[in-house]
Structures are given as C-alpha cells and as structure tokens.
Amino acid sequence: MVLSFINKLKYFLFRWPVTLEGKFTITAVSCIILTIAVASWWIFDREEKLYIANAYQQANVLTETSRLTLTNIMVYNELKIMDNQDMIDYFDYYILNLSEKDPRIKCIAILDTHGKVITHKDINSLNKRYHDREFISAMKENKPVIRTSDKNDKILVITAPLNVSTKQWGAIRISLSLEEMHQRIDVLKQEIIVLAVLLVLFAMIIVKAFAKHLSKPIIKLSGTMNRIKNHEDMNITVAKGRRDEIGELEHSFYWLIRRLKELDEEKERTFEQFIQNEKLVSLGYLSAGVAHEINNPLGGVMLCFNRLQKYTAVNTETEQLVFGIDDSLKKMKHIVEQLLDFSRSAKAEKKYADVNALIENLLVLVGYEAQRRNVKITCEFDPDLGRIELSENKISQVIMNIAINAFQSMPEGGTFNIKTRKLDGKCRISLKDTGSGISDDILPYIFDPFFSTKNGQGTGLGLSVSKGIIDQHGGSIEVKTEAGKGCEFIITLPLDCKNGDTDE
Ligand SMILES: Nc1ncnc2c1ncn2[C@@H]1O[C@H](COP(=O)(O)OP(=O)(O)OP(=O)(O)O)[C@@H](O)[C@H]1O
Ligand SMILES: [Mg+2]
Known part of the structure; x- marks a missing residue:
C-alpha cells in the first residue's frame, strides 16, 4: 500500500511532467492560473477604488450638509438673531446629534479662524489648537481638504472652511471611520480568492481530463508499438x-x-x-x-x-x-x-526463325496423334509476327509438350487451338484445349519437376522443362484453366531475345 503510494508519487513527480498529458496539463493550467490571477487582481482593484470613491463622496456630502447648516447659524449670529452662547449651544447640539446618527463619525469639531476648538464631540479637546497643514490649506484655498489618517488608512479626515461669501468663521473637521469599508473590501478580497481558487481547481480537472482524452490514443499507439517491437502481437x-x-x-x-x-x-x-x-x-x-x-x-x-x-x-x-x-x-x-x-542449361543454337512456320512444321508431326485421338487442330497465325531469334529445337519441344498434354486431357476428342499474335512488342503464343482442365488444388504444382497426375505414365518433367526453356529465352509461360472446360497455355517471348540466356 505504502510502496504503491510512493511509486505513484514518484511517477507523478518525475515521469508525469514529461509525458504528453503532463506537459499539456502544466502549460494549460499555468496559463489559466495567470489569466485568473490577473483578472481577479483587476476586478479587486476596480472594486476597491469604487468603495474608496464612494466613501469620499459620502464624506463630502456629510461635510457639505454640515457646512450649510452651520453657516446658516453663523449668519443668524451675524444678524444678531442669535447670540454667541446660543450659537455655541447649537453647535454642541448639532455635533452630538450628528455623532449619534452616524456611527462612522469618530470625531467632529468646529474650529475658529486660528484653529482653536470651539466645539468638540469630546469636551476634553475643547480649546485645543488644530493649526495643522490641512487647516491652513482649507482656510487658504477656501475649499475642503481630505486626507486619510491612521497608518492603515482606516480614518478619513475632512477639513472644510466655514464661510459666508468672503467672511471666514473658521472650519469644521470631521473624522470618519473607514473600518466598515475596509471590512467590505476584505470580504470581497476573500470572495475573489475563493472564486479564483475554485476556478483554477475546476480548470485543472477539466484540463487534465481533456489532456488524458487527447493523449489516450497516442498512449494506445505507443503500447501497440511496444507490443509489436517485442513481437507479442x-x-x-x-x-x-x-x-x-x-x-x-x-x-x-x-x-x-x-x-x-x-x-x-x-x-x-x-x-x-x-x-x-x-x-x-x-x-x-x-x-x-x-x-x-x-x-x-x-x-x-x-x-x-x-x-x-x-x-x-x-x-x-x-x-x-x-x-x-x-x-x-x-x-x-x-x-x-x-x-x-x-x-x-541447354546450349541451344540460336537463330532467327519464323514462329508460324515452326508451329506448322510441328503440326505435321503431331497431326497423326491428333487424328488418332479425334482432336481437331485449328490455327490462327499473325502474319506480321516476323522472325524471332530463338532455339528452334527447344521451342518446338515446349510446344510439343503442351500439345501432348492437351491431347492426353481430351480422351474423348476435342479441339486444340493454336494462336500467334504480336502484342505490345512481344510474341504471344496461345495453346488452348477443350480437355479436362486443371483443378485449383493441383494448379500451383504443375510446373514443379516430377509432378504428374498420370499415375506412372508421365515423368512430370514436361512442363517444368518447358518453363525452364521459356525462362532461358527471357519469356514467360502462364496458364488459364477451368476444371472440366479446358486449359489455355500462353507463352510470351520477347521479339528480341538477346536478354535471354540462350547463348549460355
Ligand atoms: N492441357 C492439360 N490439361 C489438363 N491437365 C494438364 C494439362 N497440361 C498439364 N496438365 C497437368 O499437369 C501435370 C504436369 O504436366 P507435365 O507435362 O509436367 O507432366 P506429365 O504430362 O504428367 O508427364 P510427362 O510430360 O513427362 O509425360 C500433368 O500430369 C497434368 O495433371
Ligand atoms: Mg506432359
């Protein structure tokens, strides 16, 4: 069990990465991981920016609303509708009320033109001075200044000037907690990571299955090759x-x-x-x-x-x-x-001879035998055959052998047809009988020496000798037959026999 696990692990670590399946899976999964990582980072970055922009916008809205309310009170004070103490009381009331309503507000203070705290959520901070960079900048440029405080950027500090036309009253400073936003961002981060990991796992399974499917026939082929190499199958x-x-x-x-x-x-x-x-x-x-x-x-x-x-x-x-x-x-x-x-190998005299005449002379010799056996001989000679360089004796012997075989195959008589033709630059002699024919089971052996079906009446050398002679002339001999219907022996001789070895 442990050994098999170790073997599997070894295969997976050392052999699998270099197999086709391994290479394909590793490449495809690497590409997918890279794509998913980039896409996840891009989505996360975009969402984070949206969250931050949203927080800034909410802070601005809160500041603007507060400014409006507070400057109105300041205008009443200026017009003597409200005295200073009432104004301060109202500021206190406003700050406390706002802090209670919006739990994100960590701190809220109203500062005079020197940065001194007039009203603060925390009474202990009264009369403190916030004459810092943001305050100076807000007063100078007459517009709100936003910055994040805290090392982790978890608090947003907005300093906005309080003024009516050119008259400056001071500034309002609100510190908003970004804790909730950061929590949401963290959750989003976790969700994206989980989704990315799930996607990668899913892609790995699909890619591995696909790689296996792709490489399966190749593995099968390689197995077959091995079996053939080892002569197994x-x-x-x-x-x-x-x-x-x-x-x-x-x-x-x-x-x-x-x-x-x-x-x-x-x-x-x-x-x-x-x-x-x-x-x-x-x-x-x-x-x-x-x-x-x-x-x-x-x-x-x-x-x-x-x-x-x-x-x-x-x-x-x-x-x-x-x-x-x-x-x-x-x-x-x-x-x-x-x-x-x-x-x-016969040392036959070679000379130019007329094949038609050679056959006609031969017929005189076999004519008597044919007559005795009631065989009718018919001839069709091609007059354009011309003269061929050959051994007359040997070719006569071949034709004689075939003719005698033919006569013997027609005990009841029949027809023996001899036809000569010039075809494709070759001399073609067809010798066809209407005898018993040759059955398929003995056909492959008829040119073998000593093969005979004549029960001691024949030597079985006739056709093998004939084939040898035709081979020596550089020609060929073939047979077409159908048992019971007869045979046709076709001798083909080159018109120019120089390629044959008759001269040997
Ligand atoms: N025209 C034919 N018709 C039927 N069978 C044939 C014919 N020619 C040859 N054969 C068969 O081929 C065999 C071999 O012929 P081949 O001439 O070599 O020997 P053979 O005729 O038996 O003996 P040999 O020629 O010495 O008398 C024959 O025994 C016969 O069975
Ligand atoms: Mg014979």
Whole structure:
C-alpha cells in the first residue's frame, strides 16, 4: 500500500511532467492560473477604488450638509438673531446629534479662524489648537481638504472652511471611520480568492481530463508499438471514430502495421519458396548425376540390343519380347533425356526463325496423334509476327509438350487451338484445349519437376522443362484453366531475345 503510494508519487513527480498529458496539463493550467490571477487582481482593484470613491463622496456630502447648516447659524449670529452662547449651544447640539446618527463619525469639531476648538464631540479637546497643514490649506484655498489618517488608512479626515461669501468663521473637521469599508473590501478580497481558487481547481480537472482524452490514443499507439517491437502481437484492429489529426495518425499507423504484417507473411512465403527451390536445385544436381551415369551405359545397352536383334531367331514370342524390351529402353532413354534437359542449361543454337512456320512444321508431326485421338487442330497465325531469334529445337519441344498434354486431357476428342499474335512488342503464343482442365488444388504444382497426375505414365518433367526453356529465352509461360472446360497455355517471348540466356 505504502510502496504503491510512493511509486505513484514518484511517477507523478518525475515521469508525469514529461509525458504528453503532463506537459499539456502544466502549460494549460499555468496559463489559466495567470489569466485568473490577473483578472481577479483587476476586478479587486476596480472594486476597491469604487468603495474608496464612494466613501469620499459620502464624506463630502456629510461635510457639505454640515457646512450649510452651520453657516446658516453663523449668519443668524451675524444678524444678531442669535447670540454667541446660543450659537455655541447649537453647535454642541448639532455635533452630538450628528455623532449619534452616524456611527462612522469618530470625531467632529468646529474650529475658529486660528484653529482653536470651539466645539468638540469630546469636551476634553475643547480649546485645543488644530493649526495643522490641512487647516491652513482649507482656510487658504477656501475649499475642503481630505486626507486619510491612521497608518492603515482606516480614518478619513475632512477639513472644510466655514464661510459666508468672503467672511471666514473658521472650519469644521470631521473624522470618519473607514473600518466598515475596509471590512467590505476584505470580504470581497476573500470572495475573489475563493472564486479564483475554485476556478483554477475546476480548470485543472477539466484540463487534465481533456489532456488524458487527447493523449489516450497516442498512449494506445505507443503500447501497440511496444507490443509489436517485442513481437507479442501483430493482430491489430483499427480504431474508428476519430476524424482529427490523431485519427489520421492512427489510421496511417494501422495501415503501416497491416503492411508490415503482409510483408512478414510475404517474407515467410518467400522463405518457404526459397527452401523449396533449394530442394529442387539439389534434386536437379542429383538427377543430373544419375541421368549422366545412366545415359552412357544405356546408350551401350541400346546399341548392343540393336545388334543382338539381328541374331535373334524370329518367332512370335521372341518378337513380342524384343518389342517389349525395345519399347522400355526407348522410354528409359526418353526419361533420361528429359532429366538431363531439366538439370542442365541447354546450349541451344540460336537463330532467327519464323514462329508460324515452326508451329506448322510441328503440326505435321503431331497431326497423326491428333487424328488418332479425334482432336481437331485449328490455327490462327499473325502474319506480321516476323522472325524471332530463338532455339528452334527447344521451342518446338515446349510446344510439343503442351500439345501432348492437351491431347492426353481430351480422351474423348476435342479441339486444340493454336494462336500467334504480336502484342505490345512481344510474341504471344496461345495453346488452348477443350480437355479436362486443371483443378485449383493441383494448379500451383504443375510446373514443379516430377509432378504428374498420370499415375506412372508421365515423368512430370514436361512442363517444368518447358518453363525452364521459356525462362532461358527471357519469356514467360502462364496458364488459364477451368476444371472440366479446358486449359489455355500462353507463352510470351520477347521479339528480341538477346536478354535471354540462350547463348549460355
Ligand atoms: N492441357 C492439360 N490439361 C489438363 N491437365 C494438364 C494439362 N497440361 C498439364 N496438365 C497437368 O499437369 C501435370 C504436369 O504436366 P507435365 O507435362 O509436367 O507432366 P506429365 O504430362 O504428367 O508427364 P510427362 O510430360 O513427362 O509425360 C500433368 O500430369 C497434368 O495433371
Ligand atoms: Mg506432359
């Protein structure tokens, strides 16, 4: 409990001020405190001045009223309507009466022209002299003089001359207590301070909440980044709802994460592909070795067998055996040749050739097989194709492989369409059949070496060898198919094959 409190305190003192939320809150609250302090001081100063002005005004009114009354009495005395004693008695009465009515009056006195006290609220102060600066100034300038006495300015002293036209009688001095006004000012001060503190507290709460709300998505983003950094989680869901800059930032960030994830998956796929290719390369080397070792003795066996045939007694049974051995030897030779083709980069003779003519010649060879299988061959040749630099043997081998596959996919017969076209500066050969087509589950593997669906009847090297040859020519081979409806193999060759490595 204590430890958690200490940790919280440490966080609040050292970490929080440097966080986004902390920085924003501190800056905003400082600005608000400054504004509220200035505004409070300004309001207080204005109110205080108003109070003081009001007090001065009340003092002036009181003095003026008293002056009027007293000068009237003095005029009566002057006109002998009232004798001196009556006048003094009236002054005493007036002073006492006024003091009783207005509790703010601390002291009130009437002075003669020399500043001597004629009448005073306090009898003990009679005959005292107030020949001070205010008295002299009031008498000289013939107007009231106001000053504050007391160290705390809590008493207002007004000295006003008593005169009728040019005749001076003396002066009246009233001391008014400003205690009440100062009390009101103190209360106002307290009210303003309490209000300012409440406002600051309220602003702090609002600002902190707002800062938290603003920084929340950024904290979330930073948490997500940390998780990604530590490889804890890559399954990020996009937050919705914000349309401000933070929302845009969130979206960009999540887009980046998605891309990162895709790239990661792509990297994984590429790696798997790489491993697979490595395996194939090793298999290629192995096949090359085996094929090479078998090729020579096989050639010898075939030669010996051909010679042996001449000496063999001819009857039906031996004829069948000989035919069987001969057929199997040819098949073995074919497989070995295919393997060698697959594994070595062919050093093919390269020359300019007419692709249309090359295909037409080939059709003579496959025509018989097509007829036997009830396959109709149709051709659409582009006469503008021109001559292309290529290895006739190799390209013939590719077309032958594809044609034989096509025939095999149409056991009930069908149509095999060959189309050549010059497109975007490239030669495009389309070979389309109406056979069984290729299902989606095996489509990715048909160009893999040794992949075959022909249950031992095929080596599974035809298409992989063909792809190798087209690659060597700097071209590409692709397939479009729909199971049950047939296939279309599209070979694209550059019109200028110099970029290919046919020369190797
Ligand atoms: N035109 C086609 N129609 C249907 N399937 C095809 C077609 N062409 C190729 N395939 C499929 O692709 C596989 C691989 O073909 P590929 O030519 O490489 O080997 P293969 O024909 O089985 O054997 P080989 O060519 O040595 O006789 C075939 O087994 C077959 O399943
Ligand atoms: Mg084949």
